[in-house]
Structures are given as C-alpha cells and as structure tokens.
Amino acid sequence: MIPVTKPFLPPQEEYLKYLDGIWKRQWLTNMGPLSSELEMHLKDFLNVKHLLYVTNGTIALQMAIKALDLKGEIITTPFSFVATTSSIVWENCTPIFVDIDINSLNIDPNKIEEAITPKTSAILATHVYGNPCDVLAIEKLAKKHNLKVIYDGAHAFGVKVNGKSIFDYGDITTCSLHATKLYHSIEGGLICATDANLIKKLAYIRNFGFNGPEAFSGLGINGKNSEFHAAMGLANLNHIDAIHEKRRLLTERYNNGLKNLKATAPTWHSNGTLNYSYYPLVFDNEELMLRCMNNLSLNEIFGRRYFYPSLAKTLPYLEPKELAITDSISKRVLCLPLYYDLSLEEVDLICRLILRVQNN
Numbered sequence: 001m002i003p004v005t006k007p008f009l010p011p012q013e014e015y016l017k018y019l020d021g022i023w024k025r026q027w028l029t030n031m032g033p034l035s036s037e038l039e040m041h042l043k044d045f046l047n048v049k050h051l052l053y054v055t056n057g058t059i060a061l062q063m064a065i066k067a068l069d070l071k072g073e074i075i076t077t078p079f080s081f082v083a084t085t086s087s088i089v090w091e092n093c094t095p096i097f098v099d100i101d102i103n104s105l106n107i108d109p110n111k112i113e114e115a116i117t118p119k120t121s122a123i124l125a126t127h128v129y130g131n132p133c134d135v136l137a138i139e140k141l142a143k144k145h146n147l148k149v150i151y152d153g154a155h156a157f158g159v160k161v162n163g164k165s166i167f168d169y170g171d172i173t174t175c176s177l178h179a180t181k182l183y184h185s186i187e188g189g190l191i192c193a194t195d196a197n198l199i200k201k202l203a204y205i206r207n208f209g210f211n212g213p214e215a216f217s218g219l220g221i222n223g224k225n226s227e228f229h230a231a232m233g234l235a236n237l238n239h240i241d242a243i244h245e246k247r248r249l250l251t252e253r254y255n256n257g258l259k260n261l262k263a264t265a266p267t268w269h270s271n272g273t274l275n276y277s278y279y280p281l282v283f284d285n286e287e288l289m290l291r292c293m294n295n296l297s298l299n300e301i302f303g304r305r306y307f308y309p310s311l312a313k314t315l316p317y318l319e320p321k322e323l324a325i326t327d328s329i330s331k332r333v334l335c336l337p338l339y340y341d342l343s344l345e346e347v348d349l350i351c352r353l354i355l356r357v358q359n360n
C-alpha cells in the first residue's frame with residue numbers, strides 16, 4: 001500500500017538516547033531542556049527572530065488570533081486545511097472568504113481590498129503547499145487598512161522568500177509539526193513573531209497566562225508541548241537535509257515522468273525556495289482526475305484531494321459561498337504520494353498508472 005504520506009521516523013536508538021536524559025532529569029513537560037533546545041535549534045535552522053514550540057498547529061493559530069486581540073471579520077482563504085477557518089470561528093471572529101489566484105492557489109491579493117469592511121481586523125492566509133503568498137502585496141494592503149496579518153505556515157517549513165525566512169513575514173506565522181508534515185515532532189506546532197513584546201505575550205498565553213507562580217499577566221491557555229515530543233523533533237531535525245534531498249529527487253522524478261500529462265502544478269513564487277512538502281497536480285477536468293485517482297487506488301496507491309471541497313462550501317457552521325476559482329481548482333486537484341520512504345521506482349509506477357488513464 002502506498003499512502004499519500006508517511007511519517008519520517010529516525011533510527012530508534014537516536015530517539016532512545018534523548019529518553020535516557022528525560023528519565024535522569026524526570027522533567028517531562030513545561031518547557032523542559034529538550035523543548036528549549038529544540039526552540040534554539042529551530043530558530044537557528046529557520047533563521048527567524050523569535051519562535052515558540054507549542055502543542056500543535058491549530059492551537060498556534062488560536063493563540064495568534066487571541067494575542068493580536070482580533071475581533072469582527074478576518075479575511076481568509078477557502079483553499080486550506082479546516083483548522084485555518086475553524087480557528088477563526090473558535091475565537092469568535094467571522095471568516096470572510098476571498099477567492100484564490102488561479103496560478104499560485106494562494107489567496108488573491110487583488111481580491112482582498114473589495115472584501116475589507118469597517119469590521120475587518122486581519123488577514124489570515126495560508127502558504128498552500130509551501131508556496132509563498134504574495135507577502136509584499138499583502139503587507140501593503142495591511143498597512144494601508146491598518147490590518148494585522150497572520151500566516152498559516154503549516155506547509156512552509158524551511159521556505160525562504162525574498163532572501164529571508166517565510167516565517168518572518170506578517171505579525172505572526174504559525175506552523176504545524178504534525179506527524180504527516182514534512183518535518184514533525186509527532187504532534188507539535190510553532191509560533192513565530194517578529195515583535196519581541198508580541199512573542200512575550202504569546203509565551204504567557206502558552207502557559208495559562210502565568211507570570212510567576214502566583215501571578216498572571218493575562219488570559220492564557222495550555223499550549224505547551226512535552227519533552228517526549230521535543231525529543232522526536234530534535235531527532236528528526238538531524239535528518240532534515242536528507243529528508244529535503246529525497247523529496248527533491250522524488251519531485252523531479254514525478255516532473256519528468258508526468259511531462260505529457262494534461263495537468264499543471266501551482267506557479268511557484270518567483271523569489272521563493274521550494275520545500276517539496278506536497279506534489280499537487282491540477283488536472284484539466286475533474287473526470288480525468290477521478291479516473292486517475294481510481295486507477296491508483298485499484299493498485300493500492302492513494303492520493304488525496306487536498307483541498308476538496310472548498311472550506312467556503314462545506315462547513316456546517318458557515319453559510320456556503322461560491323468562489324469560482326476555488327470551486328474549480330478544488331474539484332480538479334490531487335496530491336500524489338510524497339514521503340521519505342517512497343522509492344523512485346514507486347514514483348515511476350504511479351506515473352505509468354496515471355498516463356495509462358490519460359492515454360486510454
């Protein structure tokens with residue numbers, strides 16, 4: 001069976017080495033030494049100003065909205081994972097969906113302005129598949145209308161744009177370190193902010209708002225992560241270059257093998273680096289995509305329709321809204337298997353199975 005993704009696991013003894021220390025110290029959670037070490041190494045690796053290690057990518061989004069005191073309407077993308085939208089609703093704000101750009105598949109900055117009302121407090125955009133949003137255009141709009149910007153960077157680990165980390169754009173960027181992601185700590189998340197006071201506030205929020213054992217600086221929640229999770233993060237970080245390189249090779253193999261397929265890939269940001277987190281294809285029509293998907297599943301190979309259906313149409317707690325580009329793309333997009341353990345021969349097989357459908 002070939003799934004769409006498989007978690008990377010380091011050699012078991014590398015993980016166990018970290019566990020020895022945990023048993024010696026008997027410090028299991030609450031910003032222990034491994035969590036701090038992970039934050040330090042990730043800050044270095046990603047080259048970001050400030051970074052916090054948190055429970056998961058969803059709580060990171062909720063903490064971001066809370067820390068920025070967002071109220072009213074938040075402009076966002078319907079082409080993302082459900083957590084991008086549900087976090088807005090969870091924090092008692094209203095998501096306002098803006099259609100995506102047909103090439104980048106990210107929120108279309110040219111359509112944001114017409115969605116801004118006196119109630120708008122922020123823009124929450126996702127770097128879909130790790131492809132950077134038009135961060136400069138969004139920054140300009142945010143300045144002009146005095147809006148906060150949050151980026152959901154769950155797919156964008158390690159990406160740079162215009163020569164700096166993508167996590168250093170906007171007021172806050174969040175990331176997910178879930179097992180299915182490119183780089184993971186089983187469960188886990190990151191929050192980056194360029195402003196020192198804002199990251200301090202987020203650190204309080206992560207720990208119930210505690211400011212000393214008997215004092216509180218404000219409202220908080222439990223956004224901490226454990227030493228066991230940090231240990232997996234540290235063990236995996238030692239392999240990040242190999243993970244990146246393998247995914248690059250697999251991606252190039254797909255690109256070569258599928259040259260003649262009637263499908264397109266998202267247009268990548270011209271100043272952005274690639275992290276090979278997904279292999280998305282937008283087929284010419286839904287029928288061809290479904291036939292390819294079915295032919296793969298007959299062979300125990302499973303792609304995923306990331307992201308279908310549109311978040312603007314499918315959530316039972318929101319009024320459905322049609323958005324031409326999102327609706328069209330989400331029907332035709334398929335992500336092919338991509339993970340460290342996948343072999344080049346398996347990619348060749350997947351390419352053959354897909355081309356056979358098209359040529360029949």
Ligand SMILES: *Cc1c(COP(=O)(O)O)cnc(C)c1O
Pocket residue numbers: 056057058059080081083084126152154155175176177178188189
């Ligand atoms: C995975 C993902 C999340 C959620 O992250 P968790 O760590 O699973 O909570 C949020 N947004 C996007 C775009 C994601 O892909």
